[in-house]
Amino acid sequence: MSARTRLVLVGGGHAHALVLHGLAEAPEPGIDVALVAPDRFAPYSGMLPGHVAGLYSREEMHIDLERAAARIGGRFLCARAIGFHGAARRIDLDDGTNLSFDILSIDIGITPDIDAIAGAREYAIAVKPIGDLLAKTDELIERVRGPGGPRRILVVGGGAAGVCLAFALKARLSRENGAGAALAVAIATAGDIAPEINAPARFLLRRALAREGVGLRLNARVTAIDAHGASLADGTRIAADAVLATSHAKAPAVLGLGDLARDPDGFLAIDETLRVIGQERVFAAGDCATSVAHPRPKAGVFAVRQGPALFSNIRALARGEPLRPFVPQRDWLMLIADGRGGAIASRGRFLAFGGRLAFRLKDWLDRRFMALFGD
Numbered sequence: 141m142s143a144r145t146r147l148v149l150v151g152g153g154h155a156h157a158l159v160l161h162g163l164a165e166a167p168e169p170g171i172d173v174a175l176v177a178p179d180r181f182a183p184y185s186g187m188l189p190g191h192v193a194g195l196y197s198r199e200e201m202h203i204d205l206e207r208a209a210a211r212i213g214g215r216f217l218c219a220r221a222i223g224f225h226g227a228a229r230r231i232d233l234d235d236g237t238n239l240s241f242d243i244l245s246i247d248i249g250i251t252p253d254i255d256a257i258a259g260a261r262e263y264a265i266a267v268k269p270i271g272d273l274l275a276k277t278d279e280l281i282e283r284v285r286g287p288g289g290p291r292r293i294l295v296v297g298g299g300a301a302g303v304c305l306a307f308a309l310k311a312r313l314s315r316e317n318g319a320g321a322a323l324a325v326a327i328a329t330a331g332d333i334a335p336e337i338n339a340p341a342r343f344l345l346r347r348a349l350a351r352e353g354v355g356l357r358l359n360a361r362v363t364a365i366d367a368h369g370a371s372l373a374d375g376t377r378i379a380a381d382a383v384l385a386t387s388h389a390k391a392p393a394v395l396g397l398g399d400l401a402r403d404p405d406g407f408l409a410i411d412e413t414l415r416v417i418g419q420e421r422v423f424a425a426g427d428c429a430t431s432v433a434h435p436r437p438k439a440g441v442f443a444v445r446q447g448p449a450l451f452s453n454i455r456a457l458a459r460g461e462p463l464r465p466f467v468p469q470r471d472w473l474m475l476i477a478d479g480r481g482g483a484i485a486s487r488g489r490f491l492a493f494g495g496r497l498a499f500r501l502k503d504w505l506d507r508r509f510m511a512l513f514g515d
């Protein structure tokens with residue numbers, strides 16, 4: 141390595157936000173940081189549905205990456221990485237330049253598998269990547285406000301993200317244009333609702349969906365989307381004026397452009413130190429990485445947990461110290477907001493509660509996270 145360590149962070153995901161915070165709290169004078177991301181402002185997923193629901197302002201739920209990099213004397217490069225060369229210690233950027241590194245870390249999230257459903261590319265709103273979502277929901281809300289705008293909104297995919305968005309859209313649109321009765325929001329999902337939460341929480345969730353008037357079609361595998369709704373595998377139809385697709389996501393193709401090890405699904409394969417398998421100087425975290433020893437669902441809660449471990453292992457590598465293994469938690473708290481100041485909480489197999497207390501906990505946790513990046 142050169143006398144100073146050139147640390148390149150690719151992507152402004154949640155884990156990298158925490159690396160920047162770590163470096164701000166405990167400065168490492170020997171490290172020069174360059175952060176590469178296509179957008180200066182990175183949305184925090186925990187507050188994203190709350191913003192759609194009208195509960196948080198845009199500033200409250202975005203991390204200013206340029207400011208976070210500047211705070212530690214680092215550079216922010218507004219660009220997209222298009223090639224990763226571990227052996228040559230270089231990445232390629234979409235502006236035609238490249239960047240050499242001593243240590244590289246990749247946290248670029250996940251991308252929609254829009255072609256997995258026929259017609260989705262043309263007719264559906266893909267919710268991933270989350271950086272692009274708000275412009276699309278703003279546009280949808282604008283259309284709903286207009287005369288003759290969509291009145292039946294279908295969310296395809298009943299995972300936590302789809303459920304939160306359905307709640308948020310229902311709450312916001314009902315409140316804003318008084319179209320409550322005329323406006324229908326429904327979820328169609330291939331299996332059961334929110335498989336990532338426990339059975340008691342799922343019971344509370346179904347009750348909350350019914351109370352808010354969000355329709356639910358279980359065991360409804362959507363195979364095609366068109367201008368008038370969705371077709372299901374069993375041959376039936378769901379009529380809709382606007383469709384949001386939350387169900388299919390895949391590894392960003394760019395991860396395959398270079399020499400980094402990937403798992404069979406195309407995600408970067410990482411070891412317990414969060415380094416890409418076979419790479420001494422390349423780390424990866426968040427949705428774009430899969431821990432070979434400890435695979436977990438792709439969720440922001442894991443990206444957040446990886447952040448401090450990623451920071452200390454990057455620092456250890458720069459200092460020539462041993463790296464520590466990181467084992468992600470087996471049980472985690474899931475909090476699904478209902479868009480009206482309530483939430484459903486789930487942890488492990490049995491803990492479940494709902495209502496305003498659950499939302500207050502979620503709000504406190506989310507604001508505490510965002511406060512790390514404020515003034």
Ligand SMILES: Cc1cc2nc3c(=O)[nH]c(=O)nc-3n(C[C@H](O)[C@H](O)[C@H](O)COP(=O)(O)OP(=O)(O)OC[C@H]3O[C@@H](n4cnc5c(N)ncnc54)[C@H](O)[C@@H]3O)c2cc1C
Pocket residue numbers: 150151152153154155156176177178179182185186188189219220221222247248249250267268269270271300301302304305392394425426427428438439440441442443475
């Ligand atoms: C509506 C919704 C609600 C959700 N709510 C929750 C929740 O409550 N709890 C939860 O645990 N999870 C939630 N999720 C999932 C969560 O959003 C993701 O798991 C989380 O954002 C993953 O974080 P990450 O660090 O992997 O990267 P991301 O947050 O996806 O960020 C990736 C970053 O990389 C940048 N980038 C992308 N490509 C490149 C490139 N080629 N070069 C450089 N930079 C690049 C992007 O611009 C972005 O800054 C939700 C998802 C959605 C859609």
